[in-house]
Amino acid sequence: MGQIFRPSANVYAKVGALSLFYLIILVLLALAVFDRSNLIRRINVPRSQPVPFTHQMHAGVLGIDCIYCHSSVEKSKFAGMPSLDTCMACHNEIQGTFWLQWLTDRFEQKEPVQWTRVTDFPDFVYFNHSIHVKGRGLDCSECHGVVEEMTVMWKAKSLTMGYCLDTCHRTTWNIEQLTNCSVCHR
Template sequence: MTQIFSPAADTWLRLFLLAGLALTAGGLVMVVGVARSDYVTSSNFRPSQPVPFSHRHHAGELGIDCRYCHSSVEDGPHAGLPPTATCMTCHSQIWTNASMLAPVRDSLAENKPLSWTRVAKLPDYVFFRHDVHIAKGVGCETCHGRIDEMALTYRAKAFTMQFCLDCHRDPAPNLRPANAITAMGWKPQGDVRAAGEAIAAHEHIRVGELTHCYVCHR
């Protein structure tokens, strides 16, 4: 009888199967890795801006409260960007002739807003309101990181669905009292979970409903 396959055929078959499985597994790992990479999530990306604004200087060194510039964060869906007049409240008195502030002066003179590049941006299909999160005790730092340490603003957290769901499933560790909403580097005293759960109960946060699809997609 003529032998169709060589004695090494079984070995080669096993090697091909193992190679196929390895390639499939490696491909899945690569896809997941790319999906969560800074390139896709835009994390740690510092886009060019019309003015090299430093949160580290303004929010950190000078201690300016977030709400001074982002004035609608407590009563609207968007935090808002400051109009040029807000910038010139200070810069009409200090650094008035600085070359880097020329776009700010031109913006005021021409009555045209500065064209800032959005850093913290969610997809259009995501429903999100700043005022709701602020009112319930979610601090700026929770989503935006230590903004007071950023010389140039970047996205510190990857705004993935998983990031939001992790908090919605268990918001207690991320909640803080109203007087610490904009505080950077704030740490609760005592039991973090107990403090967060007390805030959740006081604010009537219905944890079991936060993961329903309609909460974020409407």
């Protein structure tokens, strides 16, 4: 019986095995990179909302202050989302498009709008807006980016633990107290 494999098959086998090994590593690496990518972390990824609200118009063109709608940002851990009557304070007068009519209908039927959360910390992180904005005097854009230019909202910064520590907690603020684990995790 003749040989099935020629001597060069050894080379193919070795190269093949080696490439498979590297391929696996490459795939794992790619997965790891992909997992940390902006796409997965939803950084710079516009998020669709139930109503095409535009920050670019409200905050940018009209120049409405952030706190007008996100009213608890200086009082609470949660920045607050405007209740529908906040919208209607202006849109009682400013009417005329399909979506404004949709909004008015929601208000009249007492049906809240379900917004998609754009900046979402994991549940084990206890972030508090008021201490950063009022206590520390940070501008919203430090973490949320140039919101007044965004037509559809997206997350502008990674807001990972490394981001918080490297940007402020361990660097500019430089107070050991603020690197205690329990400051954010409890």
